[in-house]
Amino acid sequence: MVQRLKSFLPASGTLDTTQRRLRAVPGSFFLIWRWSMWLYALIVIVSFEPKYKPASGMAISYQQIATILLTVTFIQTLVVTFYAPLFRRYRSRLHYFTLRVTQATSGQQKRRGILRLLDEKEQDIMPALARTRNIYWDTAIYSLDLLVCGLVMYYSGPFAAPPFGNGSPFYRYGMSTAFAAALAYRYRGGLLVALGYDCFAILGMLVPAPGSSTTHYPATVIDIIGSLIDTPIAALLAAYLTTLIESYAQSKRREQHNARTQRALVHVGESLLKYNGDPEGLLQQSAQQIRQGGHFQRTIIALLIQQEQDAGPPNPIISTIIESNLTDETSFGAPTIYLQQALLSKQKVAAFEPQTEDNGIARCYLPLFKEGQLQLILGAESWRMTPFDQRQEEFLTIAGSQLLIALENMRLTVQMIELAASAERGRIAREIHDGLAQLIYMLCLTAETCEAQAQRISERTTDDPALLDPLTERLSRLVLLSKQALWETRHYMFSLKPLMSGATTLTQMLSNQVQEFETISDLPVHLIVLGDEEQQKVEQRQTRHYAQVGAAIFRIVQEALTNAYKHANATELTLQIHFQTHEIAVNIDDNGQGLPVRPQGGAIYSGRGLDGMRERTSELGGSFAIQPSPSGGVRISASIPL
Template identity: 55%
Template sequence: MRQTRKYLQTSNITRTTIRRLRVIPSYFFLIWRWSMWLYALIVIIFTHSSYVNTASIPYSSIAVILLSITFLETLFVTLYAPVIQILFPRPLTTAATRSLKQAQLLERVLTEEEETEILPPFMQTRNHYWNIAIYSMDVIICGIVMYYSGPFSNPPFGLGSPFYRYGMSTVFAAAAVFRYPGGLLAALGYDLFALFGMFVHAPGARSYVPNAVDIVGSLIDTPIVAILVAYLANLLENHARSKYHERENARTQAALVSIGEALLKSTGDRQELLQRSSKPIQRGRFERLRITLIDLAIPEDEIQATALQSFEQQQITTCVEALSPSTQFPDISQTLAQKVLASGQKLVSFEASDDQQSGIARMYIPLRKDDHVQIVLGAESRRLAPFNAQHEKFLTIAGTQLLVALDNIRLAEQTIQLAADAERGRIAREIHDGIAQLTYMLSLQAETCEAQAQRISEASEEDAELITPLTERLSKLVVISKQALWETRNYMFSLKPLMRGTTTLTQMLNNQLREFEAISDLPTSLEIAGSPALYGEQYLHSRHYAQIGTSLFRIVQEALTNAYKHAHATQLTVHLRYQSDRIEVDICDDGRGLPPFLLQNEPARVETQPHILSGHGIGGMRERATELGGDFSVLAQASGGTIVRVSIPL
């Protein structure tokens, strides 16, 4: 009893107008049925006790049987009534215990206000035919009781029965659930029993002369009750819906305000933005919320082609989830999000449970911008019915706010990137017009001085001994100046964006080798196997392919620098191979080779020898390859020299 009282004190069942309106017909039905049963009991007790049965069955025996049947029926209906199950979550009978899950689910439905329909007087299943059978059976039982109790009074049918008003409650119940059609059909069925008793009297009936008052009174009451109850039920439901929409709009506005506050607090990080906004969207509405952000840099055709593969492998999405503590149903949200991403259409499903009383409702909505899916919002909850248009509207509004915030982040990043590119371009131009030109002039002057000193040394044997040291120093100065010029050109390439516009990887490497050959005077060649055309036009314009091209360009740049500065090579060859699943590049030289520990790929010892290579050296090249899932190795050629090999998968 204490537990029930505590539950009633903490319950929200009767705290809102909507909930009160929804349960009014159910309360009236139970009050009516019990009141009319007591009325029948009083009438039977205080009426005459003469025997009226032709089969010598006493009047009191028939009364006891009918009272017992109606009492058990009323008790059964009461224990299984949704209102009673909500008020008393610990049923007092074993029979009601079997419907505990349904009661708990109905309780949660009322608390969350998922539906606004009038609460049914009887228990209901998800099978429409079962519901019709339950209410039809109640009509039949009430009609039979009315028929056999007719002889207790005058007239011996219809309103003469003490159970006549008791049986009218079945018309009340049918009209509350099925409205006008159900109520009028129940009234017609109930009147048929009255007509049957009029023409075929029940056993024990006295002689009776029919009159219009009794006939009309026995047939007109139930249709009027059906019409009135159906009308009132419609009014209550419409009013409840109106209140529900008002409250839902206020709730939606409050949630959107919370989402807006979360968006304002974001620091420009997409992951943080999704994490902050997921809780306000999920709270109080969904048990599971999944937000899938599509990588905007990849074309939609390519996303849909790879959507059925792992998001993590393709690196095309950022996903966050918000869960309620009580969430215990299977998680298939990633699979459903992939399906929606591939089809571009919303997905609304309802998976019924074993007891057919509840189910898992799911809704996944793709949100587009510029005809491309950018966000997939997925919501899941255990409910009595699928998600409705109100939930879809809320998810769409919340998702639109997210899209605006994400677009602001993207525009801010683009602004920063454009400013950085402009500044890097300015620095590159300054280097080209300043340091690069001066270094180039220094290189030319050093070469001229070296050639002049060489001619003087060859023309005069007397001065050769004095000029030779100067010639050697000038030769070293020429080498150093060319190295400085190459380093300067490398910095310029590092500052400028590489693969942009119609520039291809082949063109980039070819231009790089031509410039390297012009500066270093080392013969270089580019050998190409395969063609990038086999990857498709969409992929050639994707961000992933641009990342591969940039990494390969930097690795070749580093390898050429190392070969020029340290290998003493006389010739270099770059092999570029386009394969179906990867791109491979070999940078080959005929120099003196590298120490054994470098060829054995020992990173720890490489770090202790920074003077061997420029920049980040082998460590930097390896990092560039592994960041894209590729392989990097340094091999020795049988004929002498070194092969730097890099392979990056598509």
């Protein structure tokens, strides 16, 4: 948990950085000012006698008024201190590390500890009092603070001269309410509260507070100006200094953010290079690096594939979802809804869901495109006080673009390797065709010529013709073996050559294969084509999947013909191919001896060639079967969906 939090915090490390202390200066100034002025009021009230006698018939003494005012302001200051964001920061840190040492926290307490750390990072300048998203709650807090400070200043007027405004021992204490508003809302907030505070000073001038002398104090211009001008000027100065500090803090934050972003992007780039040959490892490591670099609590990477449609452009669907979580929490919920929104709208999906008074879940899902097609959706989620801003979106865009480029480079690398392998296979096929295949063909012709010559000699000889029978039989066997060797060589050559290239259709390829097989084996093959391949949609026949289906059908037919020629002792074969809207089916029948039978009964369905046909079919989601043929031999059936 601690290591996760370290990765979640800025690279500067702990809470006591220069920037954090700088952001805490206004709040510290407010608390120091309020406590100091409270002590000043205490000293003034205790050390000095009242300037005026209380009004006749007054039921409460100066000492009682002083006690009440000191008690009220002490409680007010104490409450403000304990609930001030500055004090809560240190209290949260102490509470969190206490929980970490004892290791006796629940998952919710851990989450709140993390949230407190996050809140500090999101705020620029810590306000003296609360500042939430609820403007009515904030207004009530600052209004109540202004009311208490104004009434205390008003009722403490009789303790000094003049008996109103800056003559009150709590006048400077009450000025801190304008400081608090200026620290939180800058000029407008500070001036508004300062004017409200001046209203209580004017009230003291016009309506003397209870306990004031019966003889009205002659107000001077200096007293009036000092009572009305000091607080607004102090509020303006506090707002100005806070603005300067905030500007500097934001500048430092931008520098730190840029440096952190650069480091994070470097780490992401290192992951892209390290896992260049492992797509799954690349996605897992990239999700973790993006989460750490962007200071998110969860990142989601959704990889898309383009699904072909009967009509219209391809439809992107989600094929892989990779997640990286900071904690084991499930409070974020499933990302499926937001992924589907981004997938359907093909636009950024940003949301902020308030969970408590001060925190909520910020979400951002960015779709990434390549050549106008949606390829990737990158999502991020965090517990925050505010929604994600432009910086987080820019980071996700840059990191996602790098990831998309890496995946594309990986795909191009695989494609380049396949092209290189295909070119090499083509070269080897040409070498076999021009070399070994030609030699075996010449051997086959020579063996046939020798067999025919031996038969003619045997027919014309007057001696014992049976003497030539062994030679004729061996030559016949040699012809058969040479034809099988030629077919095997042609089989290997076709296995090496790329299929479904150019405008060649599957029907043409099978026709050429059947003709060559008949020429070499002297076995007739009846080719039956059901349906019309040309009626297949042009877009469908140009897809990579259709090429894979055609290649699989070609190899299955090739292997079935080879098996029938070598093992079935058949005299004829039938090849039937059926082109349908959603699949291609093929049947190869022979009239040979059928499948051998196990001693215990049952046909043998083994053999590497049969396993290869079955694997080719299952890889493309098709079905494969071997069963007796109506003609007495074996039927091999395969159907593969388009």
